[in-house]
Amino acid sequence: MTKFEIRQQLTLVRKEKPEPDTLEFGRVFTDHMFVLDYTEGQGWHDPRIIPYQPITLEPSSMVFHYGQTVFEGLKAYKTPAKDVVLFRPEKNLSRLNKSSARMSIPPIDEELALEGLKQLVSLDREWVPEAPGTSLYIRPFIIATEQYLGVAPSKNYQFIIIMSPVGSYYKEGINPVKILVEKEYVRAVKGGTGEAKTGGNYASSLKAQQEAAASGYSQTLWLDGKEQKYIEEVGSMNIFFVIDNTVVTPALNGSILPGITRDSILQVLGMEGIPTEERRISIDELVEAHKAGKLQEAFGTGTAAVISPIGEFLWEEQKIIVNNGEVGPLTQKLYDTLTGIQTGTLEDPFGWTLTLESPADEKIEEITTF
Structure with missing residues (x-):
């Protein structure tokens, strides 16, 4: 060496x-x-x-x-x-x-x-x-x-x-955030710099973030840059959904940042024996899951918040309320588990x-x- x-x-x-x-x-x-x-x-x-x-x-x-x-x-x-x-x-x-x-x-x-x-x-x-x-x-x-x-x-x-x-x-305690689904701007495309943690990715997201904030929403949910149909990530976080007792997160596709907290959550879920899927998920599928009563929880993951519960999405003037706008039991458990490991209050x-x-x-x- x-x-x-x-x-x-x-x-x-x-x-x-x-x-x-x-x-x-x-x-x-x-x-x-x-x-x-x-x-x-x-x-x-x-x-x-x-x-x-x-x-x-x-x-x-x-x-x-x-x-x-x-x-x-x-x-x-x-x-x-x-x-x-x-x-x-x-x-x-x-x-x-x-x-x-x-x-x-x-x-x-x-x-x-x-x-x-x-x-x-x-x-x-x-x-x-x-x-x-x-x-x-x-x-x-x-x-x-x-x-x-x-x-x-x-x-x-x-x-x-x-x-x-x-x-x-x-x-003031872990509280769900409201997310606006972006339909005009795009964050990244496969072959671009979306999976790299580089300053330009964040600069290009500021316009949509400002507009979301002006509408009373704290974050922007990005769709894919080609069809603007498939869910990618939220601002500075990866995203997860609990649909019909299965945890679903967008698969890494070359335009999504491979989050370390994301990876950690997937491993914790595996340890707990909770079903997970890494795959493409469209905004239409999310809307239909909500209508069918199968969208149980949603949360983002990242270094700053660790886990951020999501209580509402806005898509084409339609509000999608998740778990009555409250923190879901699995979201809370994952937050407690990961922060416990990080701070030494739980076994690693x-x-x-x-x-x-x-x-x-x-x-x-x-x-x-x-």
């Missing part, structure tokens, strides 16, 4: 940590960040942990002009035993490389990235909040930094990890959580060899 040195430059002034009940998503950031550079011909080099600070880039940096960027999102949790755990971080780094491949970004060394992530979280472990429902959100991302206006893959990149303590997604039968070393066992040095 190639050896790397991860330099640690500690901040001289620690930030004041916010109170748990004041936390918003992605507004406050921890004391340090991890940085890794890429230069064509040299590869990825100079891994380092430095104080959180602004990035200085030339106006000609390619990320500003052609959108060559990818990112991930994962969380660290504080367990009742005061341990800090990560949830399936290797899956996020693997998916980051898959996104990078689609965006012509060179792959990172996943072992090095994981080691940098672990050291960063350990260093800023006091930022992991302890209140119920809170966590430390972690954002790894890559940007193209070459100073060039030609349309071509960049020759220089930066891989950066920043972290933000976040409050409970459901401050899958080996998904990675416990970081406690401060007493750590030996933080200025330079750590990996």
Whole structure:
């Protein structure tokens, strides 16, 4: 294995940590960040942990002009035993490389990235909040930094990890959301960038999101980009339906993001012996299932909310009310199970959580060899 040195430059002034009940998503950031550079011909080099600070880039940096960027999102949790755990971080780094491949970004060394992530979280472990429902959100991302206006893959990149303590997604308890089914705009098509976690996918979704919000709906349900008939995903979440006691979710088809929470839920359902189907499902089938009284529950899955119950869909001026607009029993059970595994209040039968070393066992040095 190639050896790397991860330099640690500690901040001289620690930030004041916010109170748990004041936390918003992605507004406050921890004391340090991890940085890794890429230069064509040299590869990825100079891994380092430095104080959180602004990035200085030339106006000609390619990320500003052609959108060559990818990112991930994962969380660290504080367990009742005061341990800090990560949830399936290797899956996020693997998916980051898959996104990078689609965006012509060179792959990172996943072992090095994981080691940098672990050291960063350990260093800023006091930022992991302890209140119920809170966590430390972690954002790894890559940007193209070459100073060039030609349309071509960049020759220089930066891989950066920043972290933000976040409050409970459901401050007043888990409540169903209302979803507007989008029929004018499309998010992605097979062969495009829909299955990559890249900034352009999210920028192109903002218009529909704004219009949904103006109509009183919190999210947009996207249909396929070719026929605008088959259900794909909801905003930043994958989607599931409970139809006639079977859990149905759209099959990954090249334009749907392969969610890590999605995969986790499917495995939990398998462990519980609950029937599941990954297949194409049309909006017409959903409407008919509702009319027949077979649509029992619906929910979205993603890192931020873990599980978000859905109480209503709006499709062509028709409201589809799910489970009387209330949280379904299976949705609640899945939420409790997955969050219990993530926070250490339930046994982890899958080996998904990675416990970081406690401060007493750590030996933080200025330079750590990996």
